[in-house]
Amino acid sequence: MLYMHDLWVNWFEGEENGYNVCRFHEWRKEDGIELVDQIPLILVSEEMFNFIENDLQDLPASLLQDIHRKTYIKKNQERHTVEYAAVVTDGKDVIVFDTIGYTLPVKKSRLIPRQERLVYEMVQGKQPEIYLIEESVTKEHHILSLEPDKMSGLTRRERQLKQLLMMVLDQLKHSDHPEEIRYWLTEWDPGQYSNIKQFSNGEAWDRLYEGTCHGWSKMHEELCKKMVKGQPFFETIWHGENERVSEHMKSQN
Incomplete structure (x- = not known):
C-alpha cells in the first residue's frame, strides 16, 4: 500500500457535494488546518471517486478494511491513530476523507497543490483498486443540495x-x-x-x-x-x- 506523509488537510464536515469541499486557493485563515503524519493513498475507479467525493453513503467494507488504523495524526507531539481515513484519486482529481469512526466519509479535504502533484506521481502506471459499491441509494439533488x-x-x-x-x-x-x-x-x-x-x-x-x-x-x-x-x-x-x-x-x- 502507498502512504503519504506530513499532509496538510482542511476538513469540511458533513458535505455530500464535492463543490463544498474547497480547493486550496479558497482556504481561509480561520479554517482549522491539520497536519496528518501518515495516511494511505489509494488509486480508485472514477465511479468510486465520485461516490466518495459527492455522496455521504457507507463505504465498501473491503475499502474500510484496507485502511483500518493506518492513518496517524500528531497532536501535542503525540501520535494518534485514526480509524478510517485515506487519500483517494482516480488519476484526475484528489480528495482525502476521514470517517471519524463511522463507515461513511464524514470529513473531506482537498490537498495543497504540491501534495496533489505528488499523488499523481505516486500512482502513475498503477492499476486502480477495485471496490464494489454495495446497496447504493441513487443520489437526488434538491433545493438544499443543488446540482x-x-x-x-x-x-x-x-x-x-x-x-x-x-x-x-x-x-x-x-x-x-x-x-x-x-x-x-x-x-x-x-x-x-x-x-x-x-x-x-x-x-x-x-x-x-x-x-x-x-x-x-x-x-x-x-x-x-x-x-x-x-x-x-x-x-x-x-x-x-x-x-x-x-x-x-x-x-x-
Missing part, C-alpha cells in the same frame, strides 16, 4: 450565499404566509409585475426558484440581503460571509 452545474464557477463566498438564499426560499415555500412569494418574485423581476398578480403561489414560487437557481449576480445578492433581514439565524450567516470580505479588502490595502 453541481448550478454552483459551477462560483467562489466559496458565492456558494455559501447561494445556499443561504436557497434555504430562505425553501422556508418561504413552506411558510404560513404564502402571499409573500409574489412579493419576492416582484422584487426579483419587477418588469413582470402585472403578470405576477395572476400567478398562483405555486407558480410564483417556481418562477422565483427557476430564476435564482442558476449562477450568482448582484441581483441574487440584493434579493438574499433583503430576504434574510429580520431572521437572526440567516442574518448571522449573511453577516459572517460579508465580514470576511471586508476583512480581506482591508488586508489588501
Whole structure:
C-alpha cells in the first residue's frame, strides 16, 4: 500500500457535494488546518471517486478494511491513530476523507497543490483498486443540495450565499404566509409585475426558484440581503460571509 506523509488537510464536515469541499486557493485563515503524519493513498475507479467525493453513503467494507488504523495524526507531539481515513484519486482529481469512526466519509479535504502533484506521481502506471459499491441509494439533488452545474464557477463566498438564499426560499415555500412569494418574485423581476398578480403561489414560487437557481449576480445578492433581514439565524450567516470580505479588502490595502 502507498502512504503519504506530513499532509496538510482542511476538513469540511458533513458535505455530500464535492463543490463544498474547497480547493486550496479558497482556504481561509480561520479554517482549522491539520497536519496528518501518515495516511494511505489509494488509486480508485472514477465511479468510486465520485461516490466518495459527492455522496455521504457507507463505504465498501473491503475499502474500510484496507485502511483500518493506518492513518496517524500528531497532536501535542503525540501520535494518534485514526480509524478510517485515506487519500483517494482516480488519476484526475484528489480528495482525502476521514470517517471519524463511522463507515461513511464524514470529513473531506482537498490537498495543497504540491501534495496533489505528488499523488499523481505516486500512482502513475498503477492499476486502480477495485471496490464494489454495495446497496447504493441513487443520489437526488434538491433545493438544499443543488446540482453541481448550478454552483459551477462560483467562489466559496458565492456558494455559501447561494445556499443561504436557497434555504430562505425553501422556508418561504413552506411558510404560513404564502402571499409573500409574489412579493419576492416582484422584487426579483419587477418588469413582470402585472403578470405576477395572476400567478398562483405555486407558480410564483417556481418562477422565483427557476430564476435564482442558476449562477450568482448582484441581483441574487440584493434579493438574499433583503430576504434574510429580520431572521437572526440567516442574518448571522449573511453577516459572517460579508465580514470576511471586508476583512480581506482591508488586508489588501
